[in-house]
Amino acid sequence: MTISLPKSLETVDLLGINLKMPLPNITFINGDNVWFLTCRAFTLIECNGYVSGLKNLRYLDVSENRCGNMINEYIFQGFPKLEFLIATHSDLGTAFRNNNRLDILLKPLKNLKHLDVSYNNFRNTDIANLNVQNQYNVLQSFNCSNNAFNQVPSFFRHFTNLSFIDISYNNVSTFNRDERDIIDSFIGKAKLVLVGNPFKCSCSNLDFLKWAKQTKAYYFGHLYCQLESGENTTFADLFVYLDRFENRCHDKIWLIFSLSFTTLVVIMVVLVVVYLRYRSAFQYFYLRIKLRLKQYEELDGDSYLYDVFICYNHNDVPWVVNFNRRLTAANFKTCLDAKDFIAGEAIAENILRAIDSSRKIIFIITEHFLQSTWGNYEMELTRMHAFQEGRENMVIVIMKDDLSIHQMPKVLKRFWYKVTCIKWYDQGIQPFQTEEIFYENVFSSLSIA
Incomplete structure (x- = not known):
């Protein structure tokens, strides 16, 4: 399109x-004297054209145009002497998200002094991609209000002549x-407008509040911020009692630390108590998992390698x-x-493997056995296995020494009513018992499925 x-x-x-x-692509004829152009509210649906001849x-005012869908990154290349660019309400933030080449959009405008990109839905990454490198030494005012970013663009540090x-x-x-x-x-060089931002006055940003006070309310005195309670207050009012606010923050931090530490200690104590109370259960399932990782396969149904696993104390070996x-x-x-038992394998793993591979478990209860740590451990694993597999009748207890039930380990007492108990014959105590009768009872108990 050509316009004369x-x-x-x-x-x-x-x-x-x-x-x-x-x-559309527009070329102006005889436009060398034109210094002012407003295309405001053209309601363009795309800004993908190119303008030349000016x-x-x-x-230049190109506000209120729908440039979010498409914008030509070279659209400003025909205006090398442009000093004022007004581009508000044009959805440039969306355009920057849709076109990663827009970082060169302002590159031709090396004389730009005033830039207004307010109301454009700029987010952090969008405004950061607004390449203003060629304006570092010439830009005097920058309006990026009413957008959606929550951080000050880092390129602000490079401007040398900004006054607004x-x-x-x-x-x-x-x-x-x-x-x-x-x-x-x-400070002292430029006017900075911060009104309308949702500043937070909380203990988590105490350093920010102390810094804001040190600026002597140059920017913050009249601004509002939200307290942790949800109430709004001015920075000026907060600065009056900032020392008390800081002390309350420290008290709160210590309170949170104390509560957290106490909670952690309580949790640790509970975990320790639970572990000690159910230590055998944890060990049982740990061994189960460990054996499975070693590709160990449990025997199914009534298929067992052994009829009986005999648990005893080594002091009773001859018997x-x-x-x-x-x-x-x-x-x-x-x-x-x-x-x-498999040589080189942990004793606990050998015990669990033997329990799992045996149809019955016999405990030879003697004075020596009651003093044995491994004996209690074997009983606990057996109890866990019997409960887990539904084999409560797998345990046979042989009372070799003259012991009462009150002398039995706690773990054995827990399932005493489910075990088969056979006493070793003692002619002085059981005159009608014989060794043969004893073994008949043992064989009979082992034969029960």
């Missing part, structure tokens, strides 16, 4: 022309250390050797640690 202008024309006002179309243009900065009505709630350094560099001989002579396949 009068040679003496200096200003062009196209305000409110409702095009509702994409921006090389001396110094003021408007970042009002964004989502800034606090300033980090780098942002505070940037703002400090503008156990004879006992084992009688069982094997009766065609019962026995499991004993001395002959069946």
Whole structure:
């Protein structure tokens, strides 16, 4: 599209022309004297065109156009002398998110002194991609108010001639250390507008509040911030009692620390108590998992490697050797640690493997056995296994010594009513009992499924 202008024309006002179309490529003829152009409220649906022929243009207003869908990154290349650029309400934030080449949008405008990109839905990454490197030494005012970013753009630190900065009505709630350094560099040099940002006055940003007070309310005195209670107050009012506020914060921090530490200690104590109370259960399931990781497969149904696993104390070996001989002579396949445990494997794993592979478990209860740590451990694993597998009738207790139930370990007492108890014959105590009757009882108990 070519538009011929009068040679003496200096200003062009196209305000409110409702095009509702994409921006076409436009070439102006005789436009060397035009310094002012407003295309405000063209209601363009795309800004993908190119404008040329206005090389001396110094003021351009392209506000209220829908440039979010498409914008030509070279759209301003024909205005090398532009000093004022007004581009509000144009959805530039969306355009920057849709086109990663827009970092060169302002590159041709090396004489730009005043930039207004307010009301454009700029977020942190969008405003950061607004490349203003060629304006570092010339830009005097920058209006990026009413957008959606919550951080001060880092490129602000490079401006040398800024006298007016408007970042009002964004989502800034606090300033980090780098942002505070940037703002400090503008004190006494530039007017900074911060009104309308949702500043937070809380213990979590106490450093920010102390810094704000040190600026002597240059920027913050009249601004509002939200307390942790949800109430709003001015920074000026907060600065009056900031010392008390800081003390309350320290008290709160110590309270939170104390509560957290106490809670942690209580949790640790509870965990320790639970572990000690159910230590065997934890160990049982740990061993189960460990064996599975070693590709160990549990036996199914009634398929067992052994008829019986004999648990005893090593001080009773002579008696156990004879006992084992009688069982094997009766065609019962026995499991004993001395002959069946796998060398090099942990004792606990061997015990669990033996329990899992045996149809019955026999405990030889003697004075020595009651004093044995491993004996209690074997009983606990057996109890857990019997409960887990539903085999409560798998345990046989042989009382070799004359012991009462009150002398039994706690773990055995817990399932005493489910075990088969057989006493070793003692002619002085049981005159009608014989060794043969004893073994008949043992064989009979082992034969029960």
